[in-house]
Amino acid sequence: MISLFDISLQLNGFPIKKAKADLDAITQLTDEEFMLFLQKQKDEIVDFHLKNNLFYNELVGDKIAPKWENLPILNKQNLQKPLEERLSKGYSKKNIYLNKTSGSSGTPFVFAKDKYSHALTWASNIMRFGWFGIDFNHSYQARFYGIPMDFIGYQKERFKDFLSRRFRFPVFDLSDVVLEKFLQKFRTKKFDYLNGYTSSIVLFAKYLEQKNINLKEICPTLKACFVTSEMLFESDKKLLEKQFGIPIINEYGASELDLIAFENPKGEWQVNSETLFVEILDENNKPVPHGTEGKIVITSLYNKANPFIRYEIGDIGILDEKSTPQKPILKKLIGRTNDVAILPSGKKSPGLTFYYVTKSIIEDDGNVKEFIIKQTKIDSFEIEYVSENELNSEQIQKIEDAITLYLEPNLNFTFTRKNVLERTNRGKLKQFKSYL
Structure with missing residues (x-):
């Protein structure tokens, strides 16, 4: 062969x-x-x-x-x-x-x-x-x-x-x-x-x-x-x-x-x-x-x-x-553990899915330094991020489109820009966390 x-x-x-x-x-x-x-x-x-x-x-x-x-x-x-x-x-x-x-x-x-x-x-x-x-x-x-x-x-x-x-x-x-x-x-x-x-x-x-x-x-x-x-x-x-x-x-x-x-x-x-x-x-x-x-x-x-x-x-x-x-x-x-997101349609998505979402929007300009995603309700997520410049509406739209594509439509997201993100006691950033 x-x-x-x-x-x-x-x-x-x-x-x-x-x-x-x-x-x-x-x-x-x-x-x-x-x-x-x-x-x-x-x-x-x-x-x-x-x-x-x-x-x-x-x-x-x-x-x-x-x-x-x-x-x-x-x-x-x-x-x-x-x-x-x-x-x-x-x-x-x-x-x-x-x-x-x-x-x-x-x-x-x-x-x-x-x-x-x-x-x-x-x-x-x-x-x-x-x-x-x-x-x-x-x-x-x-x-x-x-x-x-x-x-x-x-x-x-x-x-x-x-x-x-x-x-x-x-x-x-x-x-x-x-x-x-x-x-x-x-x-x-x-x-x-x-x-x-x-x-x-x-x-x-x-x-x-x-x-x-x-x-x-x-x-x-x-x-x-x-x-x-x-x-x-x-x-x-x-x-x-x-x-x-x-x-x-x-x-x-x-x-x-x-x-x-x-x-x-x-x-x-x-x-x-x-x-x-x-x-x-x-x-x-x-x-x-x-x-x-x-x-x-x-x-x-x-x-x-x-x-x-x-x-x-x-x-x-x-x-x-x-x-x-x-x-x-x-x-x-x-280190390296991951939660699973459960969505309104009954779909289960590993937290890793969000890397694909973010990978599709992270630019090479190094603006977004870090981010974490929290699932607060079955249809609601909070994205906290640290960046030099605030995400503009075009970038947010891009993220929402990516989420619809990888996960499903009609999910609600809030974006919060922060100076620092909370870390685990090991100093590791837990990328995705579900509070359900």
Whole structure:
């Protein structure tokens, strides 16, 4: 069978062959060689951005070749500037991979990766899914994700799904009628694996539980289920294992970086040490001992288009005591949970739906800094946001149109501009909250 997936990456200028070979070489290093490799990558990426990225240079200030521990911690607010002001010399919209973060942390921004670093991201995905017998060129994916609802965005995503051997189950409406339709697809299609938002896959499993159906029995080709984007609670994992009859693999990633941690076949949450350097720091930005919780700070070792050096992702985590530099193990991730919105029509929508709403309206000018959405009544929502300029009626209309498109019409919204938004005691912005 032809490797459509690899070919489409290659055609788009992502050197996947080279990336796979390089990644393979990194995984073969001895502990000693790995330490040298890591030091070299860290030095090179900092050196590159100090010489070629004005934004990073200004952030670091005029320290002479600063020590690693003195480098500034980069946060999402730093990155809410137009992309042009953050791109490295030699990079433009023509020779990069461009995307927006989901804004799941409430702080959205546009980012870039150079083509080689994006190819490495894919090589890393391919390797990790391969641990479970999944091959992107041939395996068929049941994808529980959102999808852009504007015509061009929708068609583009569907075409990408076709190339990537994925069938998409949009998660904006998870009422029983829709879940029944999902179930019918599993009866008729030979899926190899499920992949998608934790909350949506858990809702599907709860539906199967009501019906007393085991998914593997009606779709025997299934090998594994990969959940992402939100916390997977132990009780939910047990439910998924019971209703699906296949291994449930927990992944933790960020679109602007890479897969950060991925459960390996031994059940350990293995941190990606090939393309990222992950630190756990205390509130004074000092490393904490393994086994202690702290904020997760990540360096992208290869991305030359945008600096992600000591980047605070907004989650709290603990590295296992048995972690080594080459094989760090994430013991616990704290953060990333999501509510479900229940709408007048009976439709259930995961809180993640709102990222699609906001993603479709967040501009690259960095005006809207953060936002949260609260559901106060079945048909009423409050949007609180922090911005340089108040949203004008045209922007509000755009948001309301997007909400009608992704959720349903006739919902009431109030917009309140604030100086600061309330955060959880972990300092995390809970993006969506239902008060029903």
